[in-house]
Amino acid sequence: DTEVTQTPKHLVMGMTNKKSLKCEQHMGHRAMYWYKQKAKKPPELMFVYSYEKLSINESVPSRFSPECPNSSLLNLHLHALQPEDSALYLCASSQVWGPNTGELFFGEGSRLTVL
Amino acid sequence: GEDVEQSLFLSVREGDSSVINCTYTDSSSTYLYWYKQEPGAGLQLLTYIFSNMDMKQDQRLTVLLNKKDKHLSLRIADTQTGDSAIYFCAESSGSSASKIIFGSGTRLSIRP
Numbered sequence: 001d002t003e004v005t006q007t008p009k010h011l012v013m014g015m016t017n018k019k020s021l022k023c024e025q026h027m028g029h030r031a032m033y034w035y036k037q038k039a040k041k042p043p044e045l046m047f048v049y050s051y052e053k054l055s056i057n058e059s060v061p062s063r064f065s066p067e068c069p070n071s072s073l074l075n076l077h078l079h080a081l082q083p084e085d086s087a088l089y090l091c092a093s094s095q096v097w098g099p100n101t102g103e104l105f106f107g108e109g110s111r112l113t114v115l
Numbered sequence: 116g117e118d119v120e121q122s123l124f125l126s127v128r129e130g131d132s133s134v135i136n137c138t139y140t141d142s143s144s145t146y147l148y149w150y151k152q153e154p155g156a157g158l159q160l161l162t163y164i165f166s167n168m169d170m171k172q173d174q175r176l177t178v179l180l181n182k183k184d185k186h187l188s189l190r191i192a193d194t195q196t197g198d199s200a201i202y203f204c205a206e207s208s209g210s211s212a213s214k215i216i217f218g219s220g221t222r223l224s225i226r227p
Contacts, residue, residue: 040220042218042219045214103163104215106159
């Protein structure tokens with residue numbers, strides 16, 4: 001199994017809603033990532049978890065709250081989002097995280113629209 | 116800081132070779148990658164090269180690395196319509212706070 005599975009594929013939410021994006025991998029990878037991708041732009045790193053601990057937070061607003069319940073799961077909790085947060089949210093994993101991080105395996109993404 | 120640059124568009128005729136270019140700034144980069152993204156999908160790793168290599172070939176794909184000029188290229192031989200996608204060059208920072216930094220992406224379109 002070389003897949004990273006993300007749910008939901010599409011999400012529409014209002015600015016007062018609370019929702020969550022979920023990501024799962026069963027490759028035994030110990031590093032998991034959230035990226036945000038706006039249209040016609042490259043993915044931008046948001047968070048890195050290594051061995052279930054938050055290792056990088058790229059100054060992401062607190063309305064995005066990541067959680068790594070175990071080595072296979074990564075969540076992104078969303079609350080009080082703004083319309084400009086509408087984007088494709090990509091989850092990725094790699095065997096490890098560090099100076100020689102190798103291949104990132106990406107999910108298909110969750111397309112979020114904030115009204 | 117790290118920066119990865121690519122041209123935004125490339126159009127090639129079906130059957131010709133495509134060459135996508137990339138420049139990067141972090142001389143300590145250990146890995147350099149090429150990812151492919153089709154519309155509405157996530158990113159798929161096509162190939163990667165270690166920074167101590169000059170060239171890597173994998174079927175229709177050839178990666179060339181000029182470490183002195185910090186220039187990376189991806190050549191796709193016999194380009195097919197299924198190769199239409201956005202291609203991202205990326206580098207893995209060699210620093211301890213490792214990040215994978217993506218270029219802006221090159222949109223490859225294939226004309227008949």
